[in-house]
Amino acid sequence: MGSIKSFTLELDGAGHAVFTEGEVVSGLVVLELRRDTRVQSMKVQGRGVATAHWLENRGMNAVHNDYTSKVIYLRKRQHLIRGW
Structure with a gap:
C-alpha cells in the first residue's frame, strides 16, 4: 500500500x-x-476548458449544420515543493 492516504x-x-x-x-x-x-x-x-456543441437548422428541407467549439482558459503548472 502506498504512503498517500488522501490527496485533495x-x-x-x-x-x-x-x-x-x-x-x-x-x-x-x-x-x-x-x-x-x-x-x-x-x-x-490545473486545466480549464470550455466546450460547446450545437446544431443549426436552415431552410425548408431541414438541412442542418453541426458545430463544436473548444476554448482553453487555463493551463498552468505550479511547483509547491521543488526537488533538489
Missing part, C-alpha cells in the same frame, strides 16, 4: 464550481500520509 484540492469559492476568464483561482492542497514520507518535489497542474 480545496478551491476557494468552489461552491459555485464555475470560474470565468481572468478570475484568480486559489485554494489549498491537502495531502494526508499514512506514515512519515520524504517528499522531494510536488507540483500541481
